[in-house]
Amino acid sequence: MGVRELSCSLAMAEALKEEMEQDETIFIIGEDLTDHGGIFGQFRGLPQQFPDRIIDAPISETSIVGTGIGAALTGMRPLVDMHFADFVTTAMDEIVNQMAKIRYMSGGQAKLTLVLWAPDGGCINAAAQHSQCLESWFVHTPGLKVVVPYEPADVKGLLKAAIRDDDPVIFFQHKRLFNWTGPVTEEHYVTPLGKGKVKRRGTDITILTYSRMTYECMEAARELAKKGVQAEVIDLRTLCPLDFDLIARSVKKTHHAMVVHEACLTGGFGAEIAARIGEELYDHLAGPVVRVGAKDVPIPFSPVMEKYVLPQITDILTGVDRALKR
Amino acid sequence: MKISKDLKTDLYKRMVRQRTFEDETTKIFAGGEMPGFLHLSQGEDAVAAGTCANLDLEDAIYTTHRGHGCIIAKGANLKPMMAELFGRIDGCCKGRAGSMHFADVKTGCMGSNGIVGEGMRLAIGTAFAQKYKKTKNVTAVFFGEGATGTGAFHESFNMAATLKLPVIFVCSINLYAQMTHKSVHIAVENVADRAAGYGAPGVTIDGNDVELVYSEVAKAVKHARDGKGPYLIECKTYRHHGHFEGDPCNYRPEGELEKWLKKDPIVLYEKKLKKEGVLDVKAMQTIREATQKEIDEAVAFARKSPQPDVEELYKDIFA
Ligand SMILES: Cc1ncc(C[n+]2csc(CCOP(=O)(O)OP(=O)(O)O)c2C)c(N)n1
Numbered sequence: 312m313g314v315r316e317l318s319c320s321l322a323m324a325e326a327l328k329e330e331m332e333q334d335e336t337i338f339i340i341g342e343d344l345t346d347h348g349g350i351f352g353q354f355r356g357l358p359q360q361f362p363d364r365i366i367d368a369p370i371s372e373t374s375i376v377g378t379g380i381g382a383a384l385t386g387m388r389p390l391v392d393m394h395f396a397d398f399v400t401t402a403m404d405e406i407v408n409q410m411a412k413i414r415y416m417s418g419g420q421a422k423l424t425l426v427l428w429a430p431d432g433g434c435i436n437a438a439a440q441h442s443q444c445l446e447s448w449f450v451h452t453p454g455l456k457v458v459v460p461y462e463p464a465d466v467k468g469l470l471k472a473a474i475r476d477d478d479p480v481i482f483f484q485h486k487r488l489f490n491w492t493g494p495v496t497e498e499h500y501v502t503p504l505g506k507g508k509v510k511r512r513g514t515d516i517t518i519l520t521y522s523r524m525t526y527e528c529m530e531a532a533r534e535l536a537k538k539g540v541q542a543e544v545i546d547l548r549t550l551c552p553l554d555f556d557l558i559a560r561s562v563k564k565t566h567h568a569m570v571v572h573e574a575c576l577t578g579g580f581g582a583e584i585a586a587r588i589g590e591e592l593y594d595h596l597a598g599p600v601v602r603v604g605a606k607d608v609p610i611p612f613s614p615v616m617e618k619y620v621l622p623q624i625t626d627i628l629t630g631v632d633r634a635l636k637r
Numbered sequence: 638m639k640i641s642k643d644l645k646t647d648l649y650k651r652m653v654r655q656r657t658f659e660d661e662t663t664k665i666f667a668g669g670e671m672p673g674f675l676h677l678s679q680g681e682d683a684v685a686a687g688t689c690a691n692l693d694l695e696d697a698i699y700t701t702h703r704g705h706g707c708i709i710a711k712g713a714n715l716k717p718m719m720a721e722l723f724g725r726i727d728g729c730c731k732g733r734a735g736s737m738h739f740a741d742v743k744t745g746c747m748g749s750n751g752i753v754g755e756g757m758r759l760a761i762g763t764a765f766a767q768k769y770k771k772t773k774n775v776t777a778v779f780f781g782e783g784a785t786g787t788g789a790f791h792e793s794f795n796m797a798a799t800l801k802l803p804v805i806f807v808c809s810i811n812l813y814a815q816m817t818h819k820s821v822h823i824a825v826e827n828v829a830d831r832a833a834g835y836g837a838p839g840v841t842i843d844g845n846d847v848e849l850v851y852s853e854v855a856k857a858v859k860h861a862r863d864g865k866g867p868y869l870i871e872c873k874t875y876r877h878h879g880h881f882e883g884d885p886c887n888y889r890p891e892g893e894l895e896k897w898l899k900k901d902p903i904v905l906y907e908k909k910l911k912k913e914g915v916l917d918v919k920a921m922q923t924i925r926e927a928t929q930k931e932i933d934e935a936v937a938f939a940r941k942s943p944q945p946d947v948e949e950l951y952k953d954i955f956a
Contacts, residue, residue, distance in 0.1 A: 346816040346888045369786025369822035370753050370814060401752065401787075436673035436724075438735045440751030608954055611945070612735030613724035614672045619947040 312497040320352045320489045322463035326470040327354065327390070329499060331361055334388060336424075337474060338364040340375055341392025350394065351430060351489040372398050376405035376427065380413070383425040388474055396431035396483060397443050410479045411454030423479040426470070432485040432523055432573055433621055439609035442617075444522075444574035449481045450550050450583065456480040456504060457550040461525040463493040465548055468502025476504060485523040485573075505552035509561070513543035516567040516634055519558060519584055521547040524571045524622065531627035540631065550580055558584070559592055566597040569634045571627055576604035601634040603627055638852035644690070645915045648847045650924055651686035652903050655706040657928045658715060661936060662705070662722060666882045672724055673735045678706040680845075680877035683902035684809045685710040687850025688777055688870075691858045697745045697763045697776040699756035702737045703809075703876070704749035707779050713741040719935040725942035731953075732945040747776075754789030756780060757806065761793050764802035768864075775803040775861040777854075783814025785828045791835075794867060798837040803861035805854060806869045809844060811876040816888045829871035837867050844872025845902040848909075874902075 317325065331337045338361075339354065345367050348355035358365050368375050372393060379391035393399055399406060406427065414421050433442035449455045456478055460466045466484060473480040510525060511532050520528045525546045532542040543561050547554065562568045568588050570581035581602035588600050606620045640648075659677045666675050678685070681703075689698065689710035700707045708718065713729065721728030722736055729741045740748040747763060750756045760778035767774040784790055785808065797804045808828055812819050825831065832839025838860065842853050850872060857868035875897040879886045886894075910916045916924075 343815045343817050350815075367817055367821050370783045371786045371788060373788050398752065401754075436735070438673065438733070438738055438751065440738065606950065608950055609733075611733040611950070612673060612730075612738070613732035613945045615724070615944045616732065616947060616950060619950065 314494045314496050316492045317463045317495040318490050318492045319463045319466045319484060321355070322467040322495050323353045323470055323484070324348070324355045324357060325495075326467040327357055328360065330471055330474050331357070331364060336387045337390065338366065338382070338387065339390045339392060340366045340368055340378055342368060342370055342375070342394050344392060349392065351486070353489065372402040373405060376402040376410070379425045379427070380405060380410050380423065383423050384413070384421055386422075386424070388424045390426045390428055390474065393427060393429040395441055396429035396445055397440050399429060399445060406449070406455070406481075407452050411452045414478070415454055422477045424477055426473045426480045426482050428482045428484070430486045430489070431483045432487055433610050433617060434487045436612060436614050436617060438612040442610040444483070444572065446481075446483055446550055447574060447578060447580045447583070450580055454479070455551065458482045458504060458548070459521040459550055460484065460548055461488070461522055461546050463491070464495045465502055465508070465546075467495055468500055469504065469548060471501045472504050475501065480504070483522065487523055504549045505554055506549070507545050507547045507554035507557040509543065509557070510546050511542065511544040513541035513565065515541045515565055516543070516569060516631055517558070517561040517565045518542050518544045518569050518571060518627070519547060520544065520571040521550065522573065524573050527622065527624050528571050528627060531624045531631070534624065534628060535631060540635070542631065555587065558588065562588060562592050563595045566595055567634045568596070569601040569603065569630050571603045571622060571630070573621060574604055575607045576602055577607050579604045598634050598636050601630045603630040638855060640848055640851065642915050644851075645848070645910060648686050648690055648851060649906055649910060649916065649921075650928070651690060651710045652682040652847060652906065653924055653928050654931075655682050655685060655709045656903055657925070657932050658709055658718075658935075659705055661932050663878070663882060665936065671722055673737070675722075675736050675882040676703040676880065677878045677882060678703045678876060680897065680901065681809050681811055681874045682706055683847035683850050683906075684807060684844045684872045684874055685779070687847045688779070688805070688807050688854045690851055691854045692745070692777060693774070694745060695772070696774050697747050697760075697767070699747050699760045699763075699776065699778040700739070700749045701753070701756060701780055701784070702749060702751055703781070704739055704779070705736065708739055708741060708746045708749070711746050712744045713746050714744075715931060715935040716938040717741070719939040720942045723939040723942065724944070725939060726945045726949075727938070727942035731949070754780065754784040754787030757784070757789045757793035760804050761797050761800075761802050764797065764804040765800065767803055773862050775805060775858055777805040777807055779807045779809060781814060782808060782810045782819050782823060782828060783817075785831070786822050794832070794837070794869065795835045797867035798835045801864060801866035803864070804867040805857045805861055806867060807854070808869065808871045810871060810873045813876070813880065813888065815880045818888070827871060829869050832869040837869065839869035839871065841871040841873065844874035845900050845905060847902055847906055877901075
């Protein structure tokens with residue numbers, strides 16, 4: 312079987328097609344899905360192939376998520392399209408008080424087999440209410456799994472795993488990556504949740520990242536190599552469950568760690584990783600665990616300001632200097 | 638309702654200002670000079686003009702992502718508005734808002750919103766304060782038919798009705814919520830019928846007839862100023878452009894746009910004003926030219942305005 316170049320959008324559509332063909336309990340609900348196959352083309356072809364299973368709902372994230380939860384409680388496997396991750400705010404009760412807690416509260420009677428799919432991130436000059444990375448809110452909510460893929464092959468494999476998973480999964484995909492392409496095998500496969508991936512081997516520092524920042528970190532690693540610093544770049548892929556074993560193995564080798572994410576710095580997921588590395592791997596560290604994230608402001612509209620707010624390769628490079636205490 | 642010649646001219650001028658401004662942004666955006674997303678309201682001009690002509694400076698409005706027309710009709714200064722669309726420091730929000738989050742509080746433009754429906758929730762709070770302070774001012778909130786699917790619409794309308802708050806809910810039915818036709822997500826023909834369920838008046842009108850919009854909103858404003866609570870006005874209209882600039886509009890049936898262009902509120906009004914002898918072709922031409930000049934000046938102002946200084950970044954997060 313061959314390997315094709317697919318965009319993240321097409322990889323996603325293919326994952327859904329394969330899953331929907333073999334499991335009739337899967338349906339998709341959200342806003343504006345059928346006319347053009349989702350705002351990023353992520354459902355292309357599906358409305359034609361599964362006309363009753365991809366549903367245009369009124370603009371009510373509250374009830375769209377509620378519908379997903381209620382249907383999941385009967386054994387269905389809905390994928391709920393949030394349109395933009397920023398709109399989770401209008402369904403926070405459903406996500407935080409219902410979706411995350413029902414299984415536990417019911418003493419394990421219920422399975423919450425749904426995927427809440429949410430395109431996130433900035434760099435499209437869409438300003439403060441359409442540009443956020445909100446993953447840390449949900450990692451901070453026990454009961455939710457959180458997936459943050461970077462490349463098309465992972466979008467496909469992880470989405471399939473998320474759909475098959477018996478727990479609620481929040482699946483973030485960066486808006487900027489939808490038309491980015493990458494190799495995807497024609498073979499059917501599932502990528503397990505909770506496994507990070509070493510994107511580049513190195514011995515001098517471990518750079519932990521996910522989603523769009525994986526690209527920036529890889530670019531930074533190439534720059535570092537020119538200066539003789541070999542960075543190991545790890546794409547975490549899922550934040551909950553977190554592959555801390557992989558992190559630990561790498562940090563024990565490099566003795567330096569850094570976390571890079573697009574979400575704003577304070578209270579971001581980087582803080583959690585840095586704290587855990589500090590607690591559990593203290594003896595292996597030869598320098599501070601450095602975090603790089605967006606500046607702590609709402610994302611401004613002005614492209615000049617937005618660029619300044621979001622982490623750039625230069626920020627990663629100066630972060631490495633701080634980590635290596637150079 | 639008798640509408641004076643002066644008022645007729647005023648309604649016409651408002652619409653021309655809104656339209657000329659938005660047509661200019663269409664060109665500039667297509668030229669790649671304007672960042673981000675642009676949701677325009679050409680075609681829905683009469684809803685904004687007819688509503689805002691009833692409002693005083695101290696009255697408040699809340700707008701949506703498609704808010705330029707309403708904000709201009711309410712009286713915002715075009716120069717800082719245009720600069721905001723360019724993301725520049727002299728923009729009314731210092732380049733932080735862009736089109737979708739525009740606010741110009743001194744002219745009562747309390748905020749556009751990127752979150753569909755949210756304006757309605759904030760509007761009831763502003764109306765609460767107006768009532769509490771015994772000001773006799775009112776709040777008008779604009780929204781599209783798509784927003785009537787949100788809890789925000791139902792909850793806010795109910796709350797405004799129970800607390801008898803001076804809010805005028807102005808629903809602009811432009812047939813599509815993004816790419817989805819009204820019939821897909823609304824099960825009633827007229828959303829104004831829903832008002833009765835909350836114990837408040839609701840009317841459905843032709844949103845392309847600016848005088849009709851004016852006189853219906855006048856009743857609603859009086860109702861609100863008299864302390865009788867909210868009022869829902871449903872204006873049937875159409876957006877000439879796509880959901881956003883660049884939208885190929887494949888979802889529109891053939892001939893639909895052409896049909897609505899014939900009902901362009903400005904074209905209709907020009908015919909009416911000519912027939913009534915309020916303005917002749919020359920007078921209209923003069924108004925259009927003066928407006929174009931004002932907008933050219935706004936564009937020149939915006940182009941000259943510097944980019945925001947990154948040193949300013951942390952200002953205004955907190956008071
Ligand atoms: C809470 C929320 N959900 C979804 C969106 C995405 N969205 C932006 S505009 C829009 C359609 C709005 O339709 P309508 O209210 O009729 O206003 P119109 O665009 O027609 O003026 C949608 C779904 C959003 N901005 N906010």
